[in-house]
Amino acid sequence: TSYEDQRRVREKLLPRVASVSARYDAILKTVFGESASGKITIDGNGLHPEPANTLSPTGAAMAIMTTVLGFDLSMLASSIEGTGHHPRLLLHDSPREGDMEEQLFHQLFEVAIQFESVFGPTKPPSFQYILTTTTAGPIDLLKDHPDITRDPNERLMRKSF
Numbered sequence: 001t002s003y004e005d006q007r008r009v010r011e012k013l014l015p016r017v018a019s020v021s022a023r024y025d026a027i028l029k030t031v032f033g034e035s036a037s038g039k040i041t042i043d044g045n046g047l048h049p050e051p052a053n054t055l056s057p058t059g060a061a062m063a064i065m066t067t068v069l070g071f072d073l074s075m076l077a078s079s080i081e082g083t084g085h086h087p088r089l090l091l092h093d094s095p096r097e098g099d100m101e102e103q104l105f106h107q108l109f110e111v112a113i114q115f116e117s118v119f120g121p122t123k124p125p126s127f128q129y130i131l132t133t134t135t136a137g138p139i140d141l142l143k144d145h146p147d148i149t150r151d152p153n154e155r156l157m158r159k160s161f
Helices: 002-032 060-080 102-117 139-144
Strands: 038-043 046-051 089-093 128-132
Touching: 002 038, 002 046, 002 060, 002 102, 038 060, 046 060, 060 089, 060 102, 102 128, 102 139
Parallel strands: 089 128
Antiparallel strands: 038 046
């Protein structure tokens, strides 16, 4: 009966895992281009991001982006879409030695803008994504989306550091 119970639970979770997996794949495509892909699988130890072999990490930034950051952003996006129970607060701290290449860094802002666009111009987003880094954000993108750099009263601890 235990095997049957496990099978029923896995079967019940499949649509939700498929939804989260599709979100992960879409985020990888946004960051790395349309040829990128990946999926999220589930087993007795939890959820596991699996980027395609074509994204095989060649450095620390790629490895972190394809697994950790991509997975975290997928969970945030899935919660925004109504799947899962992510608290919708995400903090990615990037120490100086961990700063990633500029193109990858800028693509994180593209993902954040996609998330915010779901809410439109009049409804405040129901999430907060904080990315700390020693590298300045993409000026052109930030100029076109002033809502990314919010009013100091809306920032964490009401400060820019």
